[in-house]
Amino acid sequence: MNKTDQRVSREEAWALVQQAQAGDQAAFTALIKQYEAQVAATVIGMLGNTPEADDVGQETFIRFYKALAKFRGEADVGTYLTRIAINLSLNELKKRKRKGIFSLFSSNKQQEDYVREIADENKEHHKDTQEVVQRAVQTLEPAFRSVVVLRMIDGYSTKETAEILNIPLGTVLSRLKRAQEKLKVILKDLN
Incomplete structure (x- = not known):
């Protein structure tokens, strides 16, 4: 919601x-x-x-x-x-x-294995897009995950996200950009 x-x-x-x-x-x-x-x-x-x-x-x-x-x-x-x-x-x-x-994934190999596991499960069980995105978000580090959840899932503005997390607005924007880049790579691997 x-x-x-x-x-x-x-x-x-x-x-x-x-x-x-x-x-x-x-x-x-x-x-x-x-x-x-x-x-x-x-x-x-x-x-x-x-x-x-x-x-x-x-x-x-x-x-x-x-x-x-x-x-x-x-x-x-x-x-x-x-x-x-x-x-x-x-x-x-x-x-x-x-x-x-x-x-948190200590190596790219661990993250790649996890992404492959998600992809296999997706093919096997025909999971819907929302669940795949949710699982991809779970691979992000907590600092990035919190920004994604607040801004992109819960729908808070960038300013509200900064206030909730008690961090500068620029930090929210930076984390959001980096998180989106990481999610793009993860979700691309799932296709």
């Missing part, structure tokens, strides 16, 4: 936040229902469709609930939740790397 697909306005979301801050559990539940697809898209974009992605999605709302009293509405609710989701996803990727569950 792209951020532009939200059904409530910023004002309506802020009203739900204020109700939740006053102890209205139904209002917080409404916020979850409103933003769960957006958070899920971000987390799955970063981590893939894994059990860890489910955990990070839940933790995003737990963190939001704990910070609710301090939330002043300076950022859009969706942007604030996306920032939490991205940070938790990056932490999960670091944890995976430390545990050896998933490591």
Whole structure:
């Protein structure tokens, strides 16, 4: 779900936040229902469709609930939740790397083998384009992946992406360009 697909306005979301801050559990539940697809898209974009992605999605709302009293509405609710989701996803990727569950490709040969594996699976199972792109995005380093997910998948502007990641606008543009170049090579190999 792209951020532009939200059904409530910023004002309506802020009203739900204020109700939740006053102890209205139904209002917080409404916020979850409103933003769960957006958070899920971000987390799955970063981590893939894994059990860890489910955990990070839940933790995003737990963190939001704990910070609710301090939330002043300076950022859009969706942007604030996306920032939490991205940070938790990056932490999960670091944890995976430390545990050896998933490591970034240390050699081009490993990446080439992975791309061939994706291509074989695509031919075997006739996977749709969206799944192939998702798997290709998973091969990117976290810094590039986060920019691609926010900018190209979630639909945030370059400025919003910079704000969410707390990096300069030029860095977003540079990472996006490099990520697109890498994805072009990966996806070309899949054809």
